[in-house]
Amino acid sequence: MTASADVLVPADRGETLEELVHIAEEHAKGGISNPVLGMILFIASEVMFFAGLFAAYFSLRANAPVWPPAGNAEFDLRAHIALPAVLTLMLILSSVTCQIGIWAIRRGDRKGLMRAFTITIVLGILFLAGQLYDYSQLGFGVNDGVFGSTFYTLTGFHGAHVFAGVLMLGVILYRGMAGQFSGRHHDAVEATSLYWHFVDVVWICLFTLLYILN
Amino acid sequence: MIRPRTTLLVAVLFLAIATIYYALSQDAGGTTMLVALAIGMGLLSYTLALGSPKG
């Protein structure tokens, strides 16, 4: 080994002062805001949370000799698809209204945000109520073998996420009424809407898997 | 430093691992987690690269 082989000076050194100033300015502008970035990372984490539940579902389903397991005619969820289908449409619609709210506040339209988010919250609550009603109509429980366990765990934890989303939307609404958001300052609104969209996407996967591909 | 689109290679990497894994083992559970990991990794690294200041 000789000295010439040693990398004595990293290649990326020696910016001019102008370059340094430029870097500092770029820092000040800085990409995505912290709350939104944090929320997207949290969503990535939630993806893996549901991955664990989905992994259990697929693994148990692959192990089962028949799916849905024999012995309970109620396991055929396609017979129950009407209400969940309506709920799915409601949740998709709520994502649309949520996004309308975002577009409104980006324009600085506070009233538009309030209106859109109120509708979103109402749709979210209706979804939860509809799901609870749906549970009450199903002829099996969480203790009915792997089918009951996976069904209620997947939909139940999704429901819990919808509930959390409704609470977050409520906080946004409350803060919005207090006049805390503007066209320039509405990171919390953006973050909440991303979460709401994510919850929507999870439901579409669940609906497809549990009801259509059952 | 790295263009956000380049970071999606991480997702491709894990999709490749998931594919190989499924081809070899036919294990539904593990494959689900690896595919989800590809999505999670992709989302995470893409936003981090997009969201962070240059340099």
Add this chain to the structure above:
Amino acid sequence: MATTVLTPSTARARSGLYDWLTTTDHKKIGILYLASSFLFFLVGGILALLVRAELAQPGLQYMGESAYNQFFTMHASVMLFLFVIPMLAGFGNYVVPLMIGAPDMAFPRINALSFWLLPLAGVIMMLGFVLGGAAAEGWTSYSPLANSKYSPGVGTDLWIVGLILIGTSSILGGINFLVTIFKMRAPGMTMFRLPILVWTVLVTSVLVVLGTPVLTSALIMLFIDRNYGGAFFDPASGGSAVLWQNVFWFYSHPAVYIMILPAMGIVSEIIPVFSRKPLFGYKAFVFATAAIGALGFSVWAHHMFTTGSVYLPFFSFMTFLIAVPTGVKMFNWIATMWKGSIQFSSAMLFVLGFLTMFLIGGINGAFSASVPVDFAIHDTYWIVAHIHYVLFGGSVFAVFGGLFYWFPKMFGVKLNEGLGKLQFVIMFIGFNLTFFPMHELGVAGMPRRIADYSPMAGWNDLNLVATIGSILVGVSVLPFLWNVFVSLRSGERAGDDPWEGNTLEWATTSPPPPYNFDRLPEIRSERPVFDQRHGLPGPAAGH
């Protein structure tokens, strides 16, 4: 460099207990993390000593199987989830914002929440001991053993709840680190000028953010099985016992890297400073860290070779592959010391201990990557030796190195070097006395997690040696406690930069002001403080 003295009025405006309970200052939260983790280290250590006491001789001398099973389960749970992971998170909390020249973490209040969840979770886990028995299924909590049918006690439910809280704390902490590292860097602190510790915390945070939720979902499924008649892991109702192992290890193998990568980061900060050389192969180090993180997600089933239900060559290959980036790191550390000017401070001694112990822990781990050899040593004391060489000989030695290294920054006083060296010598000898014989016990066939063994099995002497070693390890903590006590009272004043450090935390006062920096040096390499001390390197100024 002149020492900047804080004006007392600003520094002491709000002090006392209330301040510590409500603080959102990353430095105070970091110290809280370290203190709470150290308390749990003592708790876990006492549990370990109880386990070792029972194993010193064949026969049941001090406790029944029930107590023994609770003790080893809680020993592992406390050490992994309430000591090693939070301890390293504590270092990250204290050091990362300083190293990147930020005033605080990105989300200071979430940071406080992350911390306060931990003691809460610890208390919930421990409550089992007074409510009819703590969890006793091993920290891996294999189902169906952990189902309510075979483990009806409330201790397991408390364990699950505690672990979910710890997981939540980790995820929030991981997100906080990622946003901080990506968004709060000082001007000039590009990604490839980040200190290696920051890189390791970054990769660790990715593992935490994407791995921990899988554990959360596994724990929730277990909780549903136990309390609401779920059937996920109950073969009698169509569930799968192997499924638990899959979801559990999908998190818990990356968790091993969560527990070692920041320790490697600490080592990578200490070696260059006490060798007076830059880290050899900085970029190789970054890539090796990323490679370990990525590979870490595709080796989970190497804990399940003996189940007969995993595709063995895939996981064997991936596991072997992890040895490569780990080896790269080892050679880079040695190359950093090569031709250096090595000072044997206590911090450096612990790091040298780390290198040796981690080397053994890496090699004896490679045995398990070879599937047939794993069939011979899996679930024996060999594995106990392996995890302790990695997590104790590795992580804990690095933790003590880090404590000696950053203590002056945190409190403005140095820890006593003599006591530190005494501690190192006792701990190093005690550690090897405890865990090296376990290799021999393992190949001889002693299974792990047994409360008792036959006096005819030929394991008596080695177990006695291991127990004596464990007492030495216990004793070695005493000089440290005394050291902290006397040093805080009358330690040698450290000054801003007692070790001639490289990274930005040494550019501010000891302890730093609440907002961290009055002014930052120019950042043109991964060693801004070194550059400032020796003159900025430029293309023209090559040595």
Add this chain to the structure above:
Amino acid sequence: MTRIAKGIPRGASIAALAAIAMLLVAACGTGVSVLQPPPAATEQGKATEWLYQVVFIVGVVIFFFVEALIVYAAIRYRRRKGDDSLPPQIHGNNVLEVIWTAIPVVIVAVLFVISWQTLNTVDAVSANPKLRIDVTGFQWQWQFTYPDQGVTLIGLPDKEPELVVPVNETVQVKLESRDVNHGFYVPAFLFKRDVIPGKTNVFDFKATETGVFDGHCTQFCGLLHSKMLFKVRVVTQQDFDAWVAQAQATPTPAPSLTPAPSASGDAGGGGGAVQPVALQLTAQNIAYDTSELSAPAGAPIALTFVNNDNGIPHDVAIRKDSPTGEEVFAGEIFPGVATKVYDVPALPAGTYAFVCTVHPNMTGTLTVQ
């Protein structure tokens, strides 16, 4: 600089020489075996043993080589007193990085390939083995069934079961669990395989020498995991045949595990001078439903024992004073779900313990007045 640069290969070669010397000392030390598994007693185990030796030697060489580098660097480049000079600031060397990436890649690739080859030997399962044995694990004992010979053995806490097999013949073991995960491990075979509920694992072994070998449960399985032991006795074919004949003649050496008929009917029998006292006890979730029973002195007891644990064997044994005291009665062990009536003879007044022979943690007090 040049002087030090020359020092590197010299240092490395010194380190390598030291490593090899130490290795030779370790290898040649007659009668000294460090970190060696017990001599393998099966064909499969011998393959694993060979692989272990290879991995071991590679590991030891790497350890001494790297450790020598660490020690050499630490001593050779220690800071002398009063030396304040700055050593050369070397940031890295790409050639070296490639070398110490490539060499480990080659090493692990070789290890992987030979491991895979050995795995194929160890894991191979014969289509027509000479002897089949069904091994069932349950908390905290083993049951060995020879389906073709009609022999069943079951272990008890004070008497670990012994798996008897002929030497030099392929034996196929089928592993099943009735409750939680267990591990079938024989150190001298250098082999273990998990015993998992809801999943059947199969492996072959061919013992190469006669003798008695210890076996353990290695997968933590609850309270008395450490007591879940067994032995493997490898005998010649003649001895094995003789053993089988003897085992078939004596009606099952250990209590039978055949499911009991639901026996509410055949209880009424045994009418003696004194009318028996009826008592009931239920076992569920590895626990008795009560910890207190009482009965009058001098009267026989008709103890209706309901075992509600599906597939898990229980019984009721009555012992004087304490669960470890002198046994005065032992009922038949049978798996659930089933019910049996035990005819317990009349007992003198006193305190007794009732306990499950299979699960010593299931205990209660029987007061006879």
